[in-house]
Amino acid sequence: MQTNQKIIIRCISLGRHNGLVQFTDAIDRPRPQAISGRAAAMIKELILHYVMQTLKFERRFAFYRWPQARMAHPTGVAASAPRPTEALVTETVNR
Numbered sequence: 001m002q003t004n005q006k007i008i009i010r011c012i013s014l015g016r017h018n019g020l021v022q023f024t025d026a027i028d029r030p031r032p033q034a035i036s037g038r039a040a041a042m043i044k045e046l047i048l049h050y051v052m053q054t055l056k057f058e059r060r061f062a063f064y065r066w067p068q069a070r071m072a073h074p075t076g077v078a079a080s081a082p083r084p085t086e087a088l089v090t091e092t093v094n095r
Helices: 038-061 074-080 084-093
Strands: 009-013 019-024 030-037
Touching: 009 038, 019 038, 030 038
Parallel strands: none
Antiparallel strands: 009 019, 019 030
C-alpha cells in the first residue's frame, strides 16, 4: 500500500536549547527557508511530544493494528519436510 505522506521539514538538534529546522519540497530537497535557535528547538520538541503522545494514544485505544504475517502451522511444516538426521538414517539402513 502506497501512502501520500511527504516530509516537509528536517529537524536537527544542536543541544537542548538550539536547533535547526530546514524546510523541504515535495521530493525532499532542501528549500532556502530555515529556522534556527530556540524557536527551532521548540518546534522539534513539539514534534517529538506529538509523536510520543500519538503512540501512547494508539497503544491505549488500539485504533490501528500492524498487519500480522500469516505463519504456517509448525507441525504441518515439520511433517512435510524430512529432518536431515532422518534422511541419513534411512540412507544407511537401505544400504
